[in-house]
Amino acid sequence: MSQDNSRSTFRCIGKGSCGSVWAQNEFQAIKREDCHPERSVQNDFNMHRRLLEALEASRHLTKMCVPRCHELIQNDNTRWWDEHGPNFPASYSHCKTLISERIPALNATARQHLIQAFCPTERQEFVKSNPSDQDCLVRLYLGRRRHTARSERPSKLNIFSLRNFPLHLDQVELLGLDALPYAKIMAETLAVMHWAAGIDGNDVEFVLASPRCGDDSTTTFDSPSIGRHALWVLDFDCCRSMTPDEHGVEQACGAFFRNDPYYPRPNPANEGDDRLWLEFRRHFIETSRNLLGSDSELPEMLMTRIEAVAMEKRREQVAAASNHA
Ligand SMILES: Nc1ncnc2c1ncn2[C@@H]1O[C@H](COP(=O)(O)OP(=O)(O)O)[C@@H](O)[C@H]1O
Ligand SMILES: [Mg+2]
Incomplete structure (x- = not known):
């Protein structure tokens, strides 16, 4: 093209x-x-x-x-x-x-803050005046930190763009944002997608952006670093129908791990991250029960399945790391 x-x-x-x-x-x-x-x-x-x-x-x-x-x-x-x-x-x-x-981009003050906090110095002037960096949506990755336990070093990615800027959990903390309220919205979104809309949420994106103008029916946040903002969900082309049964639970669990790491993840190795996961889990089950009735076992089944798969993945990673050593 x-x-x-x-x-x-x-x-x-x-x-x-x-x-x-x-x-x-x-x-x-x-x-x-x-x-x-x-x-x-x-x-x-x-x-x-x-x-x-x-x-x-x-x-x-x-x-x-x-x-x-x-x-x-x-x-x-x-x-x-x-x-x-x-x-x-x-x-x-x-x-x-x-x-x-159109999801309204984060404003100039927020962009300036993100540039100062995370953009390599030699690229800052370019990004500040680059028109496409004004379309600034921030992907909120509550399920990943930049420093992995294995390398203990920040990623060396030298590409910096404010379009779909990936904001990891450690960067959320650096900006002075509390991850919990966002995790709760993600949990509610997932519950509504699965049990009210009957869709698996495959490949959807969660971004921080400006709030809808003049709308007080949606949650907005304020912070000294990035100002007033909201958490938006977008991109539904890979979503598929799912049924409210065991098969649906398996499908939803697959979609959870296939997606980029937006949702908090179970992580017994890090107490703070695990607490965030447990709050996400609790809130998902609470919202789900409002939709399915309090006797439904599906919400708990899904969360437990995700914990089991996360454990399996961690075991595989540890095994792979020790094979490399
Ligand atoms: N409604 C929207 N408002 C603002 N930006 C959008 C909107 N929809 C998509 N985008 C931007 O375009 C990118 C690609 O769109 P997306 O729907 O994710 O396409 P794809 O299905 O090909 O991944 C998104 O990641 C986002 O940055
Ligand atoms: Mg997309």
Whole structure:
């Protein structure tokens, strides 16, 4: 695909494996199904809608932020493509396209803080003035620290971008943020996805971003470091239907570990991290029981299964490390 954006009035604000994401203004995000033939914005649309409907009925349980889902445009929708097609770069053909609410990026003060805290000095001036770094969403990884027990050294990644900036648990602490309220929203989100929407949450993303303007029905946070912000969930194209039974529990457990490390993880080796996991676990079960009834065993079954798989993975890691030594 050409990089020539000279004729474009839509600006590319993100890329994933399913598609490229564009914005014309601050309100709408336009996701094109133009990257991977096996990924589908139709499924994204269906799953996104299902979650929003479930959320409507569960607003007393969670105030999580989910973008509004506006419209699915087919590639033969001549009315839409005649009007908007020319706003993409010339080489971009018509394809299935999903229009949803744009998640507002973190503001300049927050970006400045992130740059000062985490950007290598020699790259700071570039990032400050680089337009694409203004589309700043922060992926919240409560299940991972940068310093692994094995290396005890920070990652040497020299790529720094504020687009989808990965904020690990140790960095959450460095910014003076309390991880617990975010962990609770993630637990509520997961419970609503599994038991109210009937979807497995496969590959969804959790990002810190600005709150929706003028909306007091969703949870917002304030901090001296990154100012007012909210936790948003996005990207539903890899989600699949799941049933509320043992098979569904296995599917949900698979999705939990396949995803990037957003959710807290059981970790007996670190007391603080394990406490965060236990709070996540407790809150997931509490929210789930409100949805399924207090006699359902499924929420506890899922959490216990996740703990067992985490233990297995840790054993494998230890074995692999001792084989290397
Ligand atoms: N509604 C949105 N508002 C703002 N940015 C978005 C929105 N949707 C997606 N993005 C950005 O575009 C990136 C790719 O979109 P995503 O839906 O994750 O595509 P994929 O399914 O290909 O991973 C996201 O990681 C995010 O940075
Ligand atoms: Mg994605």
